[in-house]
Amino acid sequence: MSHKIGYLGPKGTFTKVAVDALFNGEKKYSYTTIPECIDAVDQGHVTYAVVPLENAIEGSVNLTIDYIIQKKRLKIIGEVDVPIRQHLMVHLDNQHNWKEIEKVYSHPHAIAQCHRFLHAELKRASVEYATSTGAASQYVSEHPELNIASIGNHLAALEYGLTIVKKDIHDFDNNHTRFVILHKGDTDHSPRKLKVKGYKTTLMITLPTDHPGALHQVLSAFAWRGINLSKIESRPMKTGLGNYFFIVDIEKKWDDILIPNSIAELEAIGCSIEILGSYPYYFYES
Numbered sequence: 120m121s122h123k124i125g126y127l128g129p130k131g132t133f134t135k136v137a138v139d140a141l142f143n144g145e146k147k148y149s150y151t152t153i154p155e156c157i158d159a160v161d162q163g164h165v166t167y168a169v170v171p172l173e174n175a176i177e178g179s180v181n182l183t184i185d186y187i188i189q190k191k192r193l194k195i196i197g198e199v200d201v202p203i204r205q206h207l208m209v210h211l212d213n214q215h216n217w218k219e220i221e222k223v224y225s226h227p228h229a230i231a232q233c234h235r236f237l238h239a240e241l242k243r244a245s246v247e248y249a250t251s252t253g254a255a256s257q258y259v260s261e262h263p264e265l266n267i268a269s270i271g272n273h274l275a276a277l278e279y280g281l282t283i284v285k286k287d288i289h290d291f292d293n294n295h296t297r298f299v300i301l302h303k304g305d306t307d308h309s310p311r312k313l314k315v316k317g318y319k320t321t322l323m324i325t326l327p328t329d330h331p332g333a334l335h336q337v338l339s340a341f342a343w344r345g346i347n348l349s350k351i352e353s354r355p356m357k358t359g360l361g362n363y364f365f366i367v368d369i370e371k372k373w374d375d376i377l378i379p380n381s382i383a384e385l386e387a388i389g390c391s392i393e394i395l396g397s398y399p400y401y402f403y404e405s
């Protein structure tokens with residue numbers, strides 16, 4: 120059976136690279152923004168959505184985390200970590216005057232990954248944020264009369280017929296992004312192309328306000344059970360300055376003993392816990 124999969128599009132985005140690596144022969148639907156992708160799963164227009172979650176240089180994609188948390192019925196059911204190479208591209212008509220580019224278009228994370236390059240080589244250019252690197256590249260292809268460039272991957276250049284004028288402009292070599300598959304509920308029937316590398320469980324933990332040392336107790340509940348954490352991050356609750364929740368990634372598949380017991384221990388001190396998913400992460404192969 121073929122499934123419908125939504126992704127952050129249009130053509131030529133990094134998310135499209137991730138979705139093509141994960142799924143074979145499924146129907147893929149492009150959405151312009153991350154919230155639109157997530158809504159499409161929530162409302163049943165697609166069965167799965169693939170969205171970026173975290174970048175090695177820029178950190179979390181807050182829009183994704185905050186929006187998943189609002190739509191708590193969705194679960195993370197898989198993850199792939201994709202290497203990210205950023206290139207500067209222009210319309211063919213502008214390939215010889217790219218050093219005089221006036222505006223650079225891209226997704227905010229792509230811009231953030233190339234700050235040093237932009238500061239050193241394109242000081243006079245202003246930055247224009249787009250919903251994705253694909254959307255930025257499409258805009259550049261449609262406006263040959265403007266002296267503008269986009270930042271994106273080589274597929275975007277191919278898809279939109281743009282010329283890459285400077286390759287590998289990301290500031291740090293080890294540039295990777297985690298993409299996650301979201302689904303309503305835990306049952307997952309779609310076949311994946313990639314081999315499983317390991318398992319993670321992602322929790323959202325809200326601390327009690329009247330309990331000194333609560334974060335320390337959260338960490339020790341996992342530590343004394345020998346459970347490894349691969350990420351801990353605080354996000355504002357949006358209820359006032361100083362109110363946070365924590366996103367914790369555990370390097371472990373859901374089990375019937377260790378994880379439930381650590382959660383019970385944390386609930387006993389007044390923490391509230393949401394399970395955002397317990398899922399395999401895959402080896403990336405292009």
Ligand SMILES: O=C(O)C(=O)Cc1ccccc1
Pocket residue numbers: 127131132133134135171174203226228229250251252253296
């Ligand atoms: O805009 C894209 O192509 C995306 O898929 C989001 C993104 C942007 C920068 C790095 C990784 C993912």
